[in-house]
Amino acid sequence: MNDAVEARHRKAKAKPSARPSREQAEEAVRVLLRWAGDEPEREGLDGTPARVVRAYEEWFAGYGEDPTDMLQRTFEEAGGYDEIVLLRDIRFESHCEHHMAPIIGRAHIGYLPRNRVVGISKLARLVEVYAKRLQIQERMTAEIANTIDRVLNPHGVAVVIEGTHTCMTTRGVHKSQATMVTSRMLGVFRDHAETRQEFLSAIDLRGNRGAPASI
Numbered sequence: 293m294n295d296a297v298e299a300r301h302r303k304a305k306a307k308p309s310a311r312p313s314r315e316q317a318e319e320a321v322r323v324l325l326r327w328a329g330d331e332p333e334r335e336g337l338d339g340t341p342a343r344v345v346r347a348y349e350e351w352f353a354g355y356g357e358d359p360t361d362m363l364q365r366t367f368e369e370a371g372g373y374d375e376i377v378l379l380r381d382i383r384f385e386s387h388c389e390h391h392m393a394p395i396i397g398r399a400h401i402g403y404l405p406r407n408r409v410v411g412i413s414k415l416a417r418l419v420e421v422y423a424k425r426l427q428i429q430e431r432m433t434a435e436i437a438n439t440i441d442r443v444l445n446p447h448g449v450a451v452v453i454e455g456t457h458t459c460m461t462t463r464g465v466h467k468s469q470a471t472m473v474t475s476r477m478l479g480v481f482r483d484h485a486e487t488r489q490e491f492l493s494a495i496d497l498r499g500n501r502g503a504p505a506s507i
């Protein structure tokens with residue numbers, strides 16, 4: 293590749309692609325309907341493109357939100373509290389970036405405050421912001437932990453996510469019971485086995501209970 297071509301490629305890559313119009317998005321849904329083998333013109337599918345596009349606005353609302361801002365606006369002084377703050381079983385719905393298929397799961401977040409805490413609903417909102425984007429579970433886990441670490445500067449952060457990937461349960465290898473578990477441990481949760489263990493026993497991973505899939 294010569295220099296001029298390479299420069300053009302770089303430029304094309306750096307330029308954020310313009311957001312298509314609602315009409316263009318609906319037209320794209322009609323193309324997929326035809327691709328699936330149906331006729332977008334038939335009565336039952338009349339409102340489908342518009343509904344799919346509205347659903348996308350909900351499923352991918354996370355692109356319009358800044359998670360750092362959200363946490364920054366809301367922290368408070370911890371008032372001497374120096375034990376683990378834990379929010380477990382935060383249900384989320386996301387979509388895998390490889391198939392755009394739903395990932396349904398639960399996130400568990402723990403942190404050991406240094407001097408700042410956030411309202412627990414903000415932790416749930418943080419999960420939501422990252423979930424409502426195209427994701428891979430590993431990255432989502434790291435993003436949540438890193439944002440808490442950066443904004444609250446705690447002694448440590450622990451994030452565990454359990455997810456069922458419908459691209460794997462409903463197609464491909466069809467493993468309907470498989471759950472993926474990912475974790476990111478920072479600070480004391482990474483360095484001290486005891487603190488990590490306290491967190492892991494508190495979150496009660498589904499596998500430990502031996503219960504059937506409830507998510």
Ligand SMILES: [Zn+2]
Nearest residue numbers: 388390391459
């Ligand atoms: Zn996938």
